[in-house]
Amino acid sequence: MLLPTPTPDDAAGWVRTHLRDLCCDDPTPSPSFRGGQTTADAALAGLDLTGYAARRNEVLPPSRRGATRLSPYIRHGLIDLPTAWAAAADAPTRDRTKFRDELAWQEYARHLYARLGRRTASALRQAPARPARSWDEPWPASMNCVAACVEELETDGWLVNQTRMWMSSQWTVRAGAEWTAGEDRFFTHLLDGSRAANRLGWQWTIGAGTGKPYGFSRWQVEKRAPQLCRGCALADACPIEDWPSSGTTALDDPEPLLRHDPDPESPGGPRTPLRLAEPEAVWLTAESLGDADPALAAHPDLPAVFVFDEPLLARLRLSGKRLVFLAETLADLATRRTVEVRRGEVAAELEGRSAAVTFAPVPGFRRLSDVVSPSVLHPWPWLYRPHAGPVSSYSAWRPRS
Template identity: 60%
Template structure:
């Protein structure tokens, strides 16, 4: 397929571009999120970063003005802000807030390690079958008449971002209280999240619904009253709250754990550049779209190319907001953008690329002529140790 037309720089033009060229691949009408894509927006967010009070306020849902969450995750997910850069940015923050914030960065890194080792097996329950509710939940699990669920789902679908506490509410409500297929809920959330990654999203859902630990998180009214009290005060069902008590669901049945969690090789890619020839272009992917992408930085005079993987997008049916965010990022980079199968669109071109901890990347890379491969910017380079426990892994 020929190269797509240049992406406009202004937001209305970007939305129109996505609607014209990618609208057939989305699950909704393309629109812009309040969060803008691109390196300039990422750099501005990092420059404004202040984690003072983060430990106490990171789980606040409402009011938005009281939230401690930073909103950096979409830029981290797409490599606009590499984890080592964000880690160093809070070096002078208050100790408790710095420790808690860095703990969340480590969770992102841990999820990447797990996904790099397990791949698509992360879509299966890790250790426990999902618990079933004692009383079946009637109707839509994210009920539109409950403000705690309506407000959070609206923010998910209109903004494409949620604080972690709200994600846990929706995951627990869907997979624990309502007893629905947790993977269907995870996929629905992934479609809309600007920071949606198979690694963090799937592992977060596994933890919340108890398939990783056997201890499901029980969303109930007291959490709403603590994290967003105005929702309960305005709720028409306050006197007969359907989520008054913790969900009556026990631990799921134990399953044989994937032995790879106990130990084994994790493919971490090269630890230094591997150059086998002279590349003619830099291949960029959605995992690493920042100015600091190692391959891009190593070959500043080469053209860069990004392929919108049409077969993959047709299967995922992402929200138009995600594609607008991506298009804004690509517009700022000024790269060649193509639509189709990467193996076809990039055939015959000697390429430089950054190794990426995503199974799909390795599958596609195997079909291409990669003559220069650059290391991934790990926060902690993976080894062969156990990944069964985040807390144990984080302390190593």
């Protein structure tokens, strides 16, 4: 089914009309983030990393936050990691180093996911230690710090890294709930939600790969957002007053692929474009929607085709704001070139089309690519190309050059 391409001003209404039944809530735009290359370019142009290392974990007030807020654009390829890396060249040394470390962590998450695929949900899996007290809800609304984070997550579709750690630790280490259910809650709402980085962050919180869970306590809230404690009804009976007595968890026997990949070229994709036929369109994926997408850049005169994957979205039931962000991005792209928007099964919607596409390091792309058989497959813009060595931890994976 060919759908009209939304305009930037009516993206939310367009999602309500054409995709509402695939969302878990009423599709509205995030009040803090707009989709599109134009917005991404403006965010990157205004990047100032001065003080980033010291302030990236600040929570409240928002004016103290040092987070760059680039993650939704990086997640969807509107800013690729090499471009973000280069943008830090003139930053103060400490801030540049910390920012690039965070980009490398994102790359590590992609390498891990590209190598293991869905097995990332179990390869580092382990149950959190038994909590010291029982909890009715993993995220109790009576806790001001938790309620504020839930509101920001479900309204803006974004959280600073510090509060992501608070929420995942509260869910798992404090409440002892299953981490995959909490990760799904994040994935439903986060504009930068990806199974690569999101899943790895939750596993790191419970100590998978390190054996040491991340503890969440009142001390951290008092340090990063003291007004949340002052205004909390539980200020005199704080359930996280003391450090959680979770200790360390025993590591599971690791998945063999964590130690060695006998075929690193497979998760890395092609090094140069693989051309089988002349393309008549560019197939866009949610992993790479930017103007600098290699397939888009190589074929500037061809129409771009994006398919809202109906079976996948019906299963995921994402927040409407995530689909609005994608619609805004497609609408922005449509101001510069022809864009076709479709809804249905991706392979069926692309059947009979000779399409160029950029390799995406996610299992869904490889599965669909086998069916679609693109006429040209362009390389993914890696920051570091996947290697055969260990990915059992960030320090084990980290390239030295």
